[in-house]
Amino acid sequence: MRWGRGVLLVLLGGLLMIGLGYRSGQFPQLTATIDQARNRISGLMTPQGQVVTHAHSFEVPKNATPVESIVRGVSLDKTYHYRFSDQLNADGKQAFSDAV
Numbered sequence: 001m002r003w004g005r006g007v008l009l010v011l012l013g014g015l016l017m018i019g020l021g022y023r024s025g026q027f028p029q030l031t032a033t034i035d036q037a038r039n040r041i042s043g044l045m046t047p048q049g050q051v052v053t054h055a056h057s058f059e060v061p062k063n064a065t066p067v068e069s070i071v072r073g074v075s076l077d078k079t080y081h082y083r084f085s086d087q088l089n090a091d092g093k094q095a096f097s098d099a100v
Helices: 002-024 028-045 090-099
Strands: none
Touching: none
């Protein structure tokens, strides 16, 4: 019984480390692989030929910052940290910095 608990604990610890690495962007290849798998699974769950869309309509004050539809109704953090890929050149980094 103790052996089984030890294996389970090691397995859960490993999954936690993989999840933390994925969320922090420390493993770009792993992140890309997980994103591709998630997109494939999502594609399998959507019937062929159908497009899933979401439409919302609500009043927004004229002086309010617009909210993109993909983040409406989602709780967002106030602070974000960006890391550039090693392959991104200086012009790309500058373009991103100018946009933000």
